[in-house]
Amino acid sequence: MKPRAGSCGSGGLTALFILLLLASPAGAQNPKQKSNYLRNIELCSGVDHALADARIGACTALIDAGQDMTPAGLAIAYNNRGNAYAAKEDYDRAIGDFDHSTELNPTYTKPFNNRGVAYFRKREYDRATDAFDQAIKLNPNYGEAFANRAGAYLKKHDYAHAVQDYDQAIRLEPNLDGVWNGRCWSRAILGALQEALQDCNKALQSGSANAATYDSRGLIYLKTGELRAAIDDYSAALRIDPKLASALYGRGLAKLKQGDKAGGNVDISAAKAIQGSIGDDFTRYGVQ
Missing domain, CATH: 1.25.40.10 (Tetratricopeptide repeat domain)
Incomplete structure (x- = not known):
């Protein structure tokens, strides 16, 4: 974001x-x-x-x-x-x-x-x-500043404050680029999965079909155990951005959980080659 x-x-x-x-x-x-x-x-x-x-x-x-x-x-x-x-x-x-x-x-x-x-x-x-x-x-009605501060909170791993700022940004300027996906991602990490899914679907329905949104929804499905849906969304993200480490790693985990060890390990190795710390990120997201 x-x-x-x-x-x-x-x-x-x-x-x-x-x-x-x-x-x-x-x-x-x-x-x-x-x-x-x-x-x-x-x-x-x-x-x-x-x-x-x-x-x-x-x-x-x-x-x-x-x-x-x-x-x-x-x-x-x-x-x-x-x-x-x-x-x-x-x-x-x-x-x-x-x-x-x-x-x-x-x-x-x-x-x-x-x-x-x-x-x-x-x-x-x-x-x-x-x-x-x-x-x-x-x-106090500066929607872009709220959205930007939310993005900074994401980088600081302060997801609760990020959600609060995305709430304000959406209230003030619901058509700002990235705010629905930003809140989806933050909520997904915090475990508010149904609310997160609604946000990601809203982003996709509005035409914001970018890699980040599919990646965010993939995390939701990975957490809810809907592995086929997770793989589909991560694959959609990778068609847009083939080097998106989080989508590669998430898809790899989903494949491993489905029993596809070869495919899962290929994706996870590719993700780590792009971003060595990606496994630590997923641990922080509550997924292993």
């Missing part, structure tokens, strides 16, 4: 236009300068899915004209440049920009969430949850 960074979107672009145009640089008065300035606003906002380097250059031009901008407009430019750096996996620079953004506008929620995403991708999960905490404190 990958965390998601806040995007600017059409509403964010409108806000950026207003905030920056209110303080349009005095030097940008001739048509060419004004055109360049407006184009920088568009690129910095990610219009037309601009490449990360183009976005960074445009945001940097706006930031360099910072003395002519409102603090709120400058905060947006730093946030957007941070997102562009994150897209290049330059997370330290991204975090620096998110820090600047929050300093300029402490009530702007997106950079708090985005900073959490950057820390998550650096595998600094405690810092990630702290950042998501701040985003949620500022906006």
Whole structure:
């Protein structure tokens, strides 16, 4: 369950236009300068899915004209440049920009969430949850931040808190990508198997037929002893992602429990070759 960074979107672009145009640089008065300035606003906002380097250059031009901008407009430019750096996996620079953004506008929620995403991708999960905490404190209706914090809790093996955050994310934004599967997976590990099954079925019915969802439902069936169904779901996951270690290992266990020692051992060996600790993970999930 990958965390998601806040995007600017059409509403964010409108806000950026207003905030920056209110303080349009005095030097940008001739048509060419004004055109360049407006184009920088568009690129910095990610219009037309601009490449990360183009976005960074445009945001940097706006930031360099910072003395002519409102603090709120400058905060947006730093946030957007941070997102562009994150897209290049330059997370330290991204975090620096998110820090600047929050300093300029402490009530702007997106950079708090985005900073959490950057820390998550650096595998600094405690810092990630702290950042998501701040985003949620500022906006208790921030569904993406709840979903992202749930993902961080999963990495920390805190499945109970993950479920609570997925509950909130689903209540606020039930169509967010990954939330139904995320809650399914968390509930499956905790042993709330019927509720988990409902969540996975909901995810699949909504068209989210990805490897992770089949993998999650496979774990449910493995725990309930429905071995044929487990093998079918793990196989479906592996058709989408042939190197998904948890699906290989789960299918191997199901095959072993069915008496297929050769097939089971092949899958388990393949899973361990991808992720050596996968057996420990399944022990933690309550399956051996």
